[in-house]
Amino acid sequence: MRIKMALVGFCMLIAAVSAQNTYIPYELGGDNYYTMYGSPDISASVSGTDEFERGDTVSLYLDLTNYGRILGFKEDLTPQDQKEFALAAAELQEEYKKPTALGITANLISDNPEIEIKSGTQVVQSLKSGDKTSSPLKFTIKIGEHAPAGIYPLSLNLSYDYQDNVRAQASKLVTSGSSPTLANYQVSYIYQKANQSVPIIVTVKKQADFVVMNATGALSAGVKKAQIVATYKNIGEDPVKDAIARLSIFKPFSSTDDQAFIGTLAPGEEKAVVFRLDVDSDATPKDYGINSEIKYTDINGDSVISESMKIPVVVKAASASLLMPAIVILIIIVAACGYIYKRKQKKT
Numbered sequence: 534m535r536i537k538m539a540l541v542g543f544c545m546l547i548a549a550v551s552a553q554n555t556y557i558p559y560e561l562g563g564d565n566y567y568t569m570y571g572s573p574d575i576s577a578s579v580s581g582t583d584e585f586e587r588g589d590t591v592s593l594y595l596d597l598t599n600y601g602r603i604l605g606f607k608e609d610l611t612p613q614d615q616k617e618f619a620l621a622a623a624e625l626q627e628e629y630k631k632p633t634a635l636g637i638t639a640n641l642i643s644d645n646p647e648i649e650i651k652s653g654t655q656v657v658q659s660l661k662s663g664d665k666t667s668s669p670l671k672f673t674i675k676i677g678e679h680a681p682a683g684i685y686p687l688s689l690n691l692s693y694d695y696q697d698n699v700r701a702q703a704s705k706l707v708t709s710g711s712s713p714t715l716a717n718y719q720v721s722y723i724y725q726k727a728n729q730s731v732p733i734i735v736t737v738k739k740q741a742d743f744v745v746m747n748a749t750g751a752l753s754a755g756v757k758k759a760q761i762v763a764t765y766k767n768i769g770e771d772p773v774k775d776a777i778a779r780l781s782i783f784k785p786f787s788s789t790d791d792q793a794f795i796g797t798l799a800p801g802e803e804k805a806v807v808f809r810l811d812v813d814s815d816a817t818p819k820d821y822g823i824n825s826e827i828k829y830t831d832i833n834g835d836s837v838i839s840e841s842m843k844i845p846v847v848v849k850a851a852s853a854s855l856l857m858p859a860i861v862i863l864i865i866i867v868a869a870c871g872y873i874y875k876r877k878q879k880k881t
Contacts, residue, residue: 563702563721566610566621573601573634575660577689577731580669584736587680588840590651593735594669595689597639599660601632616706619715624701627720632662634693635724639670641733642688647677648735650687674735678840682739682770689731697725741839742769743827746803748844754851755814758790763844765795765827766803773798773829773837778806781824781841785816785848795827812848821846 580594606628612618637657641650651673657666699722703715743765750761765778776795782788793806822843831837 563700563719564610564617564620565698565700566608566612566617566624567606567628568609568698569603569606569628569631571601571603571605571632572725572727573599573632573660573662573693573695575599575601575634575637575691575693575729575731577639577691577733579733579735583734584738585674585676586738586740587676587682587742588678590673590675593641593672593674593733595639595641595672595733596665596669597637597657597660597691598665599632599634599662601634601662601695603629603632615708615713616703616715619706619713620701620703623715623718623720624699627696627699627701627722631696634660634695634727637691637693640690641672641674642690643674643685644688645685647680647737648685648687649675649677651675676737679742679744679768680737682737685735685737687733687735689733691729691731692726694724694726696722698723739770741767741771741773741798741800741829741831741837743798743839743842744768745825745842745844748846750846751849752810752812752846753849754785754812754816754818756812758809759812761808761810761844761846762805763793763808763825764803764805765798765842767798767800770800771832772800773827773831776827776829778825778827780808780844781826782810783823785813786821786823786846787811787813795829798829810846814851816848818848818850821848 576598577595578598580596583593585591610621612621635658637660639655639657641652643650652671655670655672657670660666699720701718701720703719704717705715707714707716746764746766748761748763750759752759752761763778767773774797776798778793778795780788780791782791788808788810790809793808795804795806798804823846824841825844826841827839829837829839
């Protein structure tokens with residue numbers, strides 16, 4: 534009761550005290566009247582959606598909330614005079630700042646290779662007890678191109694400082710004037726570091742997904758309507774219908790048959806389709822990759838175009854079977870011209 538009356542009596546004094554807000558931990562001395570129990574306790578939640586499509590690079594927004602609070606306190610030193618009551622009251626006011634988290638650094642971690650964290654450390658200056666960050670933390674993540682649908686756990690690693698103890702001191706209490714004042718008032722702050730790991734969940738949506746299992750076809754420079762057989766497999770979770778595979782043609786290739794009908798394709802099912810290509814006669818013999826995609830109707834009735842898939846194609850030099858007839862014809866023409874020339878020479 535004695536302590537409570539003293540604290541009320543010095544409420545005007547507390548308002549006039551100018552406490553130090555220096556963040557750097559240091560100790561100036563002074564008496565310790567109270568020990569507070571408690572600390573920050575930070576939680577994180579997803580702001581907006583946590584469900585994404587495979588192959589996408591997206592922004593994940595996270596809100597931080599500080600649920601830390603004072604759990605109790607004990608009196609370490611009983612004030613004996615007016616000056617000490619004033620110091621005790623000033624210290625108690627500062628002690629209630631203990632649950633405030635200071636200099637928060639946040640790092641998002643993924644242990645699954647299908648989820649890649651593309652952004653670095655996020656920083657929050659401070660977060661008082663009961664407060665939420667004024668704007669969400671933004672992290673950029675990349676979902677694996679063929680990441681299976683499902684739930685992926687991430688870890689938000691937090692590091693921060695918090696006020697562990699406070700000591701107050703003054704040279705004397707000046708009582709002249711309208712309200713008492715502590716002369717040469719100083720506060721020392723003792724800080725502790727803390728680390729927290731908060732679980733975060735993201736979900737990869739169910740959908741169809743495709744890969745090219747294999748592709749066969751022998752192409753030579755100058756060939757026409759060469760046949761390429763490509764096998765597509767649905768490695769996703771949803772079936773598709775009205776699927777059509779189509780190529781993105783570039784030189785030295787051309788085609789009037791660069792689409793192939795697949796139809797329905799259930800999860801785990803694969804189908805082979807045939808494309809026909811022309812190859813320029815001056816095509817450089819080497820390995821090529823022709824992009825392909827599948828246009829299909831999904832389970833919601835929407836028309837969807839898949840991610841691009843490369844079909845490996847090897848172009849070889851023009852075969853001898855094509856060159857030999859040309860050489861033979863050229864020889865015949867030259868021989869005929871020579872024969873005609875000699876006949877004309879004889880007549881003249």
